[in-house]
Amino acid sequence: MKRGEIWVGNLNPNRGAEIGKVRPVLIVQEDQLTDAGSPTLVVLPLTTQIRPALQHLRVLIRARDRLRQDCQVMVDQPRTLDRSRFGEGPLTRLTPEELAQVNQALQVLLGLY
Numbered sequence: 001m002k003r004g005e006i007w008v009g010n011l012n013p014n015r016g017a018e019i020g021k022v023r024p025v026l027i028v029q030e031d032q033l034t035d036a037g038s039p040t041l042v043v044l045p046l047t048t049q050i051r052p053a054l055q056h057l058r059v060l061i062r063a064r065d066r067l068r069q070d071c072q073v074m075v076d077q078p079r080t081l082d083r084s085r086f087g088e089g090p091l092t093r094l095t096p097e098e099l100a101q102v103n104q105a106l107q108v109l110l111g112l113y
Contacts, residue, residue: 007089046071065092075105
C-alpha cells in the first residue's frame, strides 16, 4: 500500500453525515508511516456521484485499470482505517498531476494555504 494508490475500503459503520459503504479509497498517508507498520492508514473515499459544484474539494479520476467508473476523490471526507478494513487493490494509481490536485485540495481543507 502506497500513497496515491486506490484500494477498496470498508467505511461501515458510518455515523451521521460520514460517508459509508464499501468503496474505493485513496491512500494519502505518508509512505514512511505505512512502511513502518502503522496499524491504520489515512484515506480519502471516492464517489461516482460527480458534483462539479464541489470541484474545489473534489478531484476527478477517470476510469482506468481496475477502477471501472469515473469518480471524484472526496477530499472533504478524510478517514483513518484499520488495515483490516482494506480489500482488493491497488485498483489504480493517481498520476502526479492528480495527486498534486489532491494535495492542493487538502491544503484548502486544512487551511494550510
